[in-house]
Amino acid sequence: MATDSLSIGDLARTTDTKVETIRYYERTGLLPPPPRTSGNYRAYGGEHLARLSFVRRARDLGFSIEQVRALLGLADQQHLSCEAVDTIARERLAEVDRKLADLAALRRELASLIGQCRHGTIAECRIIEALAPG
Amino acid sequence: MATDSLSIGDLARTTDTKVETIRYYERTGLLPPPPRTSGNYRAYGGEHLARLSFVRRARDLGFSIEQVRALLGLADQQHLSCEAVDTIARERLAEVDRKLADLAALRRELASLIGQCRHGTIAECRIIEALAPG
DNA sequence: TATGCACCCTGTAGCAACTACAGGGTCAAG
DNA sequence: CTTGACCCTGTAGTTGCTACAGGGTGCATA
Structure with missing residues (x-):
C-alpha cells in the first residue's frame, strides 16, 4: 500500500x-x-x-x-461550550459509580455464601440452600 | 386459573x-x-x-x-460433594473481583478527566483533548 | 510465468440474555 | 355478547462486536 x-x-x-x-x-x-x-x-x-x-x-x-x-x-x-462534553462524562461517571456499588454489594453476598460452605455433600450445601429458599 | x-x-x-x-x-x-x-x-x-x-x-x-x-x-x-458448587461460586467471585478492579481503575481515569475541565469552549476542552492525543 | 500466501472485499449469521412486537386465541365480568 | 386482560407462537430487535463463507488483490518466490 x-x-x-x-x-x-x-x-x-x-x-x-x-x-x-x-x-x-x-x-x-x-x-x-x-x-x-x-x-x-x-x-x-x-x-x-x-x-x-x-x-x-x-x-x-x-x-x-x-x-x-x-x-x-x-x-x-x-x-x-464544553458543558455538553462535561455532562456526558459525568453521566458516565455516575454509571460507573452505580456499577461499583452494585458489584461491591454483590461481592459481599457472594463471599458470605462461600464462607458458609462446610465442604460436605450437596444435600447440606449452604450455597445451594441460600439460592433456593422457601 | x-x-x-x-x-x-x-x-x-x-x-x-x-x-x-x-x-x-x-x-x-x-x-x-x-x-x-x-x-x-x-x-x-x-x-x-x-x-x-x-x-x-x-x-x-x-x-x-x-x-x-x-x-x-x-x-x-x-x-x-459440594466442591463443584464451591468452585463455580469461587469462579464467579474471582470474576467480580476482576470487574471491581477494572471499574475502579476506570473511575480514577474518568474522574481525573472530569477534574481537568475548565469549562471553556470545546477548542480548549481537556476531556476531548485527553481522548484524542497524537 | 505460475502459484502460493497473506491480505482485502461484501454479506450474513452468531454470541449473551433478554425484550418487543405481530397476529392470533381464551376467559371472566358486565 | 362484547370488552379487556390475559395467554399463545414465532420472529425480529437490542449492544457491540466476532466469525465465517465465498470470493478478489497483490507481492514474493520457485
Missing part, C-alpha cells in the same frame, strides 16, 4: 482493533468511509487514525457507541 | 420476572415445560416457583446462564 496511507490491517494493528470492528464502525457511521485504492482496498490517512484512536479510548472508558458518537460530534464543534 | 396452580403472569409477578423471560428460560431448558390447561395456558406449581426463584437469585448474583444450568444440575445430585 502507498507510503502515506494505511491498509485496514495496518490501522487495526496500530490501534489494537480487529479489522471487522473497524468495518463495523464504518457501517454504523462512527468512522467515515475512507477512499479506496484501485483494487478497492480501504486507504486510511492520519485523520482516520486519530478518529479511531479517539473512539477506542472512549470505548475503553466504557462510553457507549451513542455517547462516543455524541462526543465525536461535539469535538468537531470547537466553538461550543 | 385453578387454585393450586399459577399462570405465567402470576409466576412473573411473584418472581419479578418478565413473562417473556420465563418463556425464554423454558425454551433454553432452564425451566421444565409446565403442564398446560385445556386452553393451552401454562400451569405452574410450587416446584416451578422454587426453580425460577433459584434461577433469579443466581442471575442476580451475576452467574451466567450456563453457570446457573450447572448449579441446577448439581442441586439435583444431593449425594455429590
Whole structure:
C-alpha cells in the first residue's frame, strides 16, 4: 500500500482493533468511509487514525457507541461550550459509580455464601440452600 | 386459573420476572415445560416457583446462564460433594473481583478527566483533548 | 510465468440474555 | 355478547462486536 496511507490491517494493528470492528464502525457511521485504492482496498490517512484512536479510548472508558458518537460530534464543534462534553462524562461517571456499588454489594453476598460452605455433600450445601429458599 | 396452580403472569409477578423471560428460560431448558390447561395456558406449581426463584437469585448474583444450568444440575445430585458448587461460586467471585478492579481503575481515569475541565469552549476542552492525543 | 500466501472485499449469521412486537386465541365480568 | 386482560407462537430487535463463507488483490518466490 502507498507510503502515506494505511491498509485496514495496518490501522487495526496500530490501534489494537480487529479489522471487522473497524468495518463495523464504518457501517454504523462512527468512522467515515475512507477512499479506496484501485483494487478497492480501504486507504486510511492520519485523520482516520486519530478518529479511531479517539473512539477506542472512549470505548475503553466504557462510553457507549451513542455517547462516543455524541462526543465525536461535539469535538468537531470547537466553538461550543464544553458543558455538553462535561455532562456526558459525568453521566458516565455516575454509571460507573452505580456499577461499583452494585458489584461491591454483590461481592459481599457472594463471599458470605462461600464462607458458609462446610465442604460436605450437596444435600447440606449452604450455597445451594441460600439460592433456593422457601 | 385453578387454585393450586399459577399462570405465567402470576409466576412473573411473584418472581419479578418478565413473562417473556420465563418463556425464554423454558425454551433454553432452564425451566421444565409446565403442564398446560385445556386452553393451552401454562400451569405452574410450587416446584416451578422454587426453580425460577433459584434461577433469579443466581442471575442476580451475576452467574451466567450456563453457570446457573450447572448449579441446577448439581442441586439435583444431593449425594455429590459440594466442591463443584464451591468452585463455580469461587469462579464467579474471582470474576467480580476482576470487574471491581477494572471499574475502579476506570473511575480514577474518568474522574481525573472530569477534574481537568475548565469549562471553556470545546477548542480548549481537556476531556476531548485527553481522548484524542497524537 | 505460475502459484502460493497473506491480505482485502461484501454479506450474513452468531454470541449473551433478554425484550418487543405481530397476529392470533381464551376467559371472566358486565 | 362484547370488552379487556390475559395467554399463545414465532420472529425480529437490542449492544457491540466476532466469525465465517465465498470470493478478489497483490507481492514474493520457485
